Amino acid sequence: MASGRRQYPFHLIEPKWQQCWDKLEAFRAWNPGETPPAGHPFSLRHKSTKPEQLPKYYILDMFPYPSGAGLHVGHPEGYTATDILARYNRSKGKHVLHPMGWDAFGLPAEQYAIKTGQHPRKTTEANVATFKRQIQALGFSYDWSREVDTTDPEYFRWTQWIFLKLYNSWFNPETKRAEPIDTLKYPSELSADQSPEGDARRRAFRDNRRLAYVTEAPVWWCEQLGTVLANEEVVDGKSEVGGFPVMRKPMRQWMLRITAYADRLLEDLNCIDWSHSLKEMQRNWIGRSEGAQVDFTLQGHSEKVRVFTTRPDTLFGATYLVLAPEHRLVEQITIPSQRSAVEAYKTAVSKKSDLERTELAKEKSGVPTGAFAINPVTGNAIPIWIADYVLISYGTGAIMAVPGHDTRDFEFATLFNLPVLQVVQPTGTQEWRGFVDDGFAVNSANAQLSLDGLPTQEAKSKITTWLETQGFGKKMVNFKLRDWLFSRQRYWGEPFPIVWKRDAEGNLFHEALPESALPLLPPILDDYKPTPDGQPPLARARDWVQLPDGATRETNSMPQWAGSCWYYLRYLDPRNANEFCSPAAESYWMGTTAPDSGKPTPGVDLYVGGTEHAVLHLLYARFWHKVLFDLGCISTREPFYKLVNQGLILGEDGQKMSKSRGNVINPDIVLDEYGADAFRLYEMFMGPLEMTKPWNTKGVEGVYRFLGRVWRLFVDEQSETDYEQNSTAEPARALEFFDSIRLHAGIQDVQPAADQLKALHACIKKVTEDLDNMRFNTAISALMIFINEALAWQTRPVSILKDFLTLLQPFAPHLCEELWKRLEMGGAQMAESAVTSMGYMAWPGFNPELLVEDTIEIPVQVNGKLRDVVKVPATATAAEIEAVAQSSEKVQQFLAGKTIKKVIVVQRKLVNIAAA
RNA sequence: GCCGGUGUGGCGAAAUGGCAGACGCACAGGACUUAAAAUCCUGGGGCCUUAAAAAGCCGUGUGGGUUCAAGUCCCACCACCGGCACCA
DSSP, X not given: OOOSSOXXXXXXXXXXXXXXXXXHTTXXXXXXXXXXXXXXXXXXXXXXXXXXXXXXXXXXXXXXXXOTTOOOTTHHHHHHHHHHHHHHHHHTTOEEEOOOEEOOOSXXXXXXXXXXXXXXXXXXXXXXXXXXXXXXXXXXXOOGGGOEETTSHHHHHHHHHHHHHHHTEEEEXXXXXXXXXXXXXXXXXXXXXXXXXXHHHHHHHHHTTBSEEXXXXXXXXXXXXXXXXXXXXXXXXXXTTTTOBOEEEEEEEEEXXXXXXXXXXXXXGGXXXXXXXXXXXXXXXXXXXXXXXXXXXXXXXXXXXXXXXXXXXXXXXXXXXXXXXXXXXXXXXXXXXXXHHHHHHHHHHHHSOHHHHXXXXXXXXXXXXXEXXXXXXXXXXXXXXXXXXXXXXXXXXXXXXXXXXXHXXXXXXXXXXXXXXXXXXXXXXXXXXXXXXXXXXXXXXXSSOBOTTOBHHHHHHHHHHHHHHHTSEEEEEEOSOOOEEOOBOOSSSOBOSEEEEEOTTOOEEEXXXXXXXXXXXXXXXXXXXXXXXXXXXXXXXXXXXBOTTSOEEOXXXXXXXXXXXXXXXXXXXXXXXXXXXXXXXXXXXXXXXXXXXXSOOOSBSEEEEOGGGTTXXXXXXXXXXXXXXXXXXXXXXXXXXXXXXXXXXXXXXXXXXXXXXXXXXXXXXXXXXXXXXXXXXXXXXXXXXXXXXXXXXXXXXXXXXXXXXXXXXXXXXXXXXXXXXXXXXXXGGHHHHHHTOOBOTTEESOOOOHHHHHHHHHHHHHHHHHHHTTOHHHHHHHHHHHHHHHTTOSSEEXXXXXXXXXXXXXXXXXXXXXXXXXXXXXXXXXXSSSOOOGGGSOOOOOOXXXXXXXXXXXXXXXXXXXXXXXXXXXXXXXHHHHHHXXXXXXXXXXXXXXXXXXXXXXXXXXXXXXXX
């Protein structure tokens, strides 16, 4: 630990500049139509250019949930990367939008409320204050005037407004987009229905097609948390939060029809710049699979069993059917002698915990129903079983089993001695039994149809066409993606702007509140627990729930995802009281009217956050975005054009940081010891942004020393020593002594020497290229190389130092502002007036001519092994280089007694002599 | 099992098919100091030799291949990390 003396007085520098930026609103982004004040650094840089005439750069962090524990070192990793790029782009002349806010609804504040009775608002406010303090201490260039908080009524009124949009829309399969619910036409028999129930039927028709709809479905209920959880919030049969047991329970729930967008969510991945693996995760989650549905007639029943298969080409090999135990036909078709066995099996399955049911190496189980179906191509009667390896929630909840060519079916058939037929011939020499890949169809012919000899793909399309013409089935696409369970039984979330009423017949129905009723605030409670009969906490507020006209309010609330689904849009126009966002702000920042728009970047230019949101948040936000796009509220199809995941930061022991391991690094302590600039620099120097990497406090010391060397390049050693001694003696006057530190005597306003220019321009080139590719670690190493060289200079030209500070500024903004200021003042006393921000200094360009060397060193290899390095003029021709290389003494030694077969000369790079 | 990613010194890492290990940490030696800290300078892949060196050989998870030349490209494996997981 670097105890004692500081490398440089960061403790005086950093707060000073943070206050200065804050006072100036230095990093405020201006919406179209706004005019920055004349003295603002933006105006100084861009003169009379209107903000909206500049190319925009929208750079976004995943906003944090402000937990009571405060920031950990993982948060600032992404934030530092985006801040560096925000500052870099500002310096390059872009108009940068870089906002921050709080995803502040959520369980911890509510559970704290249950324990202590403290209103979650209080807890939330305290946590937000801590987070904000910690984030601001890092000197990030956020536009704090755009700060949003999902729990602010002025924010969540628009979350509720978007919900109303979803509620009041349906997905038109013909146009493949969302449309207002009024455009949904009733079928003629419904519109003609004059009966008393007509209205109710029409209502039901609409309600079943809304993008937000109600269903009575078994959901994951967690007793301890007192709420239902979404599928994805249940991990290994336990709640993701807290690890409590969960059970299935039928409840009335709100759902969002994300499945309608499955195809578009998949398709549009092709037009955004996300990592391959992230796109794959989304593709897997959506899980599109193409195949066919096939109807099997039942012996002795008029009903048919519909199955979904991706391998219709194997239909001749289907030797039995399997229904999910919950399938609706099971009841009907089970023969009396099998009834008790079937019932017993169903009970056993329903009793199984979901952990057991999804157990990996579990042995297959099932029972026959005694019923038979007819294979439409062979005409054979095949038995119908039930088994829990078939899921009710996927496809049609029923499968045709082809044990010859499906691993699961093969396992099942082996266990129960069911017939296994070969219908696919492998291309190689593999065993056909259990062969699941593409091959050639065999044993697949009847009087009307033959697939024999066809490759799998052709066989699939041939039989699908045949099935369709015969009326036995058709092409079908299935998705793993399920509709989004959108209600929670919680207090600390957005209430639904929905009321429930009864019609004349006594049927319960729901109705949306008008937009004018927003925001709908949650009621004041003194107990935040669910009611004893399992009603959500909101149900405790009788007066709130019960409306004067007899209607009752919906008592569910929205999940935490809701607020984070659209916050990037609210940042664009966060104080707008009339709209969720003005069209002018939206079209400018989301890129549709950017002035440099040869190709406008659609959406957020760069979004950085953790992989933990790879599917859920990113899929939900894309879904909402598309709905808003369809309804004409916004102008882009996708919200986030480029997305990068930062890697995890591990503890010093290489383990994941956790309280229980005691390896958590507290940023406050690091900041105290080394300052914000060193902290930022270290987070970026550790390695590539996207990699997982361990924390190492010694490494912080390394970059801290580097900043100390930067400081010493600029300041006079004696005056620094004086400052140290004086401020130790009289700490109260530290600032005064600090201001009288003089510049280094070598700093002069002179023409730089050639080697100085070369060092600078090599650095400019490397840092620029690295920032363009988000290679922060190597950019920092280039800055270090420059400093190592510059420290040896007697004369330190001001122009060189200024350019260097401009390069370092995105990484270590506080130190750079301070040194810049001192250069500007020429060593005079620091003045409070005329503060500007370096953040707007133009990024230096590099001159490649300055980097040209007169003589270059060329490695010479013999048979691929390095034998010598020769110096040649940079202008040497290949022949000249070859001559020099061959005449080298060392090379001669290795050529002795050998014949040269070939000489490879790579201009300016290398010579390799092949000899034998 | 499937999908994606990663394997390079004691450690974090760097390298458009062209001198492997930039930069930093740790370590060692030296300067400054009464001494220490801080700072500055120098040296560090391994092996084999040697008083020290030079020279030589070997080295990017393993085994093959392409090439004048492979950390980088191709094939087959192994290990670790992340995601999904009876999705028909």
